[in-house]
Structures are given as C-alpha cells and as structure tokens.
Amino acid sequence: MHLVNIDDVEMRYGGPEGTLAVSGLNVKMDRGEFVAVVGPSGCGKSTLMKLTTGLQRPQKGAVVVAGKEVTKPISIVGMAFQNPIMLPWRTTLDNILLPLEIVEKHRKRIRTHRKEYVERAEHLLELVGLKGFGEKFPWQLSGGMQQRANLCRALIHEPELLMLDEPFGALDAFTREELWCVIRDLHANTDVTVMLVTHDLRESAFLADRILVMSARPGRVLADHEVPFARPRQLDLLYDNDFNHLVQELHSEIARARDNA
C-alpha cells in the first residue's frame, strides 16, 4: 500500500471563482521513497504539500496518507520551508523541541521526560553537523546552519513523511551541496519518506528516486522519471554525462510546460 495516495485531486483557492491551483492531480508515494517535485513557478507545488499535510482540503478527489483520508492536519509529517523561521527568543535546541510541545503524542510527556527528548534533539544536531550549537540563539547561526537546525525541527517528532518546500533555495552553492549530503544521509539512515519541492533540477536528480514534473497552473503531473543512479550517490555524480542528460531533459520539459500555459 502507498504511504501517500493523491487521487484525481482538484483544489481552488478563494471560493468557486478563485484560482484553480491544481486539477487532475495524481501522486503516489511508497514508504521510504524519495520523490522530488519540479515545475514552473506558481504551478501548485506548495499546494501539493499543503494538500498532503492536510493544511488545505481538496474540492474534488481524495488525499489518503498512511491508509487514512486526510481531513485535518496530520502530525506524522515534518515540514521545512525555504525560510527557516526559527523563533528568535528560543535557543536552537528549544526551537527544535517546539513540535514536541504541540504534537498530541508528546506534549504531555515532554514535561516529565524532557531529558530524553533533549538527547534526541542533540543526536539530530550531530547528524546535521551542528553538534554543540544547541544553546546558541538562531541569530547567532549562519543561514546554512539555521536551515540545518530547521531540518532537525522537522524531524524531531520522528515523522514518517518529511516535506521539504524549496528548503535550500536561499543558500549559496557550496552550502547547498553540503546540505544535499545531509539529506541524502538522513534518508539513507532512517526509513523516512521524503517529498522535496525544488526548482533546482540538479538537486532533484541528485537526491530523488523519482522526479515528478508538473504542468503550469492548474498543476498536474506531466511526467514521472525514475532516477537510475545507484546509491549511495557522491557529489561527483553532478559531473556525470547521464546525470546531465537527465537534468537537460527535465529542463526542456519544464520549459515546454511553461510555454504551453
């Protein structure tokens, strides 16, 4: 059974006369899979994430996650956006612990078992290369470090599904590549399922098992590419011929999708 099954979904913002964001949208994701979503700007990629997490409800079709139809926000997901939006009055560690103060399963427990959760947070910090930075405030961290902490926050409640919406868009090329490796290793070492929305085609080809290309608004899936490269993948894959062919193919597909709009 699929972890995520989005079946013929239509979603319109702002009432019957509003913007039709996605239409005839079909997405299936297996457990443990890493799926990247690319497409022209404004085609409904963020809408797809909001539908999957239950932040938005479709007018037509069904969104089923982990065997249950999504009718309200579900806490088996962790989310990270381009803007890391750490709360500046909390230390990095307290920012990472924030989801636990919300999620039903943990919110009572964290008061009595704080130590255990702090250990979990520190373990995550170590995984993303931020060991020892927990006591720092967000403004004391660089953009790349904040985004690492943001990943920890998305993962702290051990979500089954990690949703990343252009998480590295604001970072410089080197920091971005470092974080690709962080995500790659996180995915390799846990059984988390990842949906990554990105406009960076190389990022999608480096990280994903499958790449979905979306049409211009109203968004639907135009093409579904298996990414053939063996894991574990190293950064020198970026200079591989087949890799660049795939990236070029994706690029022209998106250009066509945009022009057809």
Next chain:
Amino acid sequence: MSTDAKGLNFVKLAPWIYTAALFAIWEAAVWIFNLPVTFLPAPSRIAAAIVQYWGPIWSNSIQTLYTTLLGFVLAMVGGLAIGLLIGWSRSIYAGLYPLMIGFNAIPKVAVVPILIIWFGIGSIPAIITAFLISFFPIVVNVATGLATIEPETEDILRALGAKKMDIMIKVGIPRSMPYFFASLKVAITLAFVGSVLSETVGSNTGLGNMMAAAQSRFNVPLVFAGLVMLAIEGIVMYAIMAWIERRMTGWAHRSSMG
C-alpha cells in the same frame, strides 16, 4: 583605543552638555534681550521658584505622577488584553478596530468635562484621561505583533495539530512582546499629556492645576517650574520604560525581526 574611549565618553556626556547649553543660551537670551519675567523667566529665576515653592511643587508632582502611572498601568493591562483579543480573531478585529479609531480621534480635552460630570473633581478623571490617551498605541502595537506572524510558522504548527491557543502561546504572545514594550515608551509620554490635560481643565490638585492657577496669578516662573517638573518626570519614566524594553526583549534587537 584611547580615541575610542574618548569618543564613547563624549557620547555619554552629550545629553548633559546639550542640556546645559540650552539652559545657558536661554539664560543669556533673557539677559541680552532684557525679557520681562512675565514673558519668559530665566532658568535661574525658575530654579528660584522651584526652591521657593518646593512644598506645593513636590506634592503636586507626586499627585500627577500617581494619576499618570495609575492610568498608564490600566492602559498597559487593557491595551495588552484588547491587542491580543484583536489579534486573536478577524471578526473581533473587524468589529472593534473602527470603533477604536473613532474613539481615538475624539480630542480627549472634550472628554474631560464628561468625566468630571460622572466622577466629580478629583483624581479619577485624570487617571481615566491618562488611560484613554495612552491605551491606543499599545493596542495597535500588540495587534501588529500578532498580525505579522509569518504564515509559514503558522503552517508548520498547524500541520502538527496546533490549536489556535497553542499558536498564540508559543508564537503570538512572545512575538508581540517587543512591540508591546516598544509601545510603552510612547504610551507613558502620552499618559502625562492626558493627566495634565485633565488637571488643567478641571481639578484641584496636580501639576496641571498648579500651573493653571499660577498662570491666572501671573506667576510665570511657577508655571515654568511646573513644566520643568513635568519634563523631569517624563524623561525618568521614559528611561525606565526604555530600560525595561531592553531587559525584556533583548533578542528582538539582535535578530532581524523588526
């Protein structure tokens, strides 16, 4: 290094130097142009008046400080509560905001006679006027802090199953605190305007009343003595608010959040 230290010292001393210079120029102008004391008394003459009338000046200053602070504290509590309420719900916002703007537009000097009819001559009209005039900026600031929460923050928390109350407690209230404390500096200054206004229009105590009475007896140095006391009270209270602001919300100055 030594020039740095000197520069720093100068910046620290600057307010005193400028104040001293203002009074010196003022004193000189009065002598040079031979201004009559009923027009503009020299600072030395005002100082003499402060010494001469110290008893009533002191008791009236305390009275004004008391009504101002009481009105200000009410505005602080009420402003925070209403600000959070307005930020909480769009419909409360839509309903209350125009009312408050209208109310804020009414000149408070027109309200004082009504307050006197209701509560009689005394401290209460001054307290209420101070409250009314200083309450609005606090409400607006707190509501602004809530209204400018990043939508992504809300999305992340809502996706985790957060209720509105969770978002309010975890994000809304802490986030609006810098706005709240910043508004206190404005509010305390306005509170003085309110209480003195009320004392001037109708009261038998306070610096406003003292100055009105002195004016009708052409005791201009005493009027100015009242002004000086008000300025001192205003500066001290402002400094206290600025200090509290820095103590409570240092993080807001370090981070990029406005």
